[in-house]
Amino acid sequence: MKKFGLYLVTLAALVGAGVAYSAVSPSTKLQKQDRVYGGGQFGPGCFSNSTLCFANPRNFAVDAHAEGDGSETAGNSTYGTPGFTENFRSVRCLRVEGNRAVIGGVIESGANAGFGYVEYFVDRGGPGLGDRDLASPSLLDPLDSLGWPAGFPSTCPSPTSGWPAAGPPVYLEVDEGDIVVQDAPSD
8 A cells, every 4th residue: 555655646746747847838938929930932923012023933931939029039031042042041020910920130141141131921821721821022122221111120110011111012822831920919
């Protein structure tokens, strides 16, 4: 009977340790963050509400997160034409509103290294729900350009209206891939 009691105490301690461990899970922090992640390909084609057209497809990948207020942004992304060098880009700002996100930062490699960029995304639930996600072309300019919004690259423009120098975002459907946008809950 003494052994049985020892087993029960050991089992209770292990279960208690498991509960305590799961309470500090990293997923708790992730649920309180704005996030955008995924990748794929879009194009060729013409963008919505625009005369901008691409003759070649574009590949992209993104993994970025920030606190719900947009602070402490971290992440990276790539963008480019298949068969050519894709640009590696640091993400320095992320702004999420509902199912829409915009990332911005600095291009770290390739012909445009040192330039600033922004790219917009819309999570429409993915192809399994009947609607393809949307991605914008990567808009870039030298970091000292007056066209960037105030505070750029640490502050992103609105994911819904863009900014006056560039106008509203334009999109193509993501042909291959998926984008996930997570808007942190308001406290």
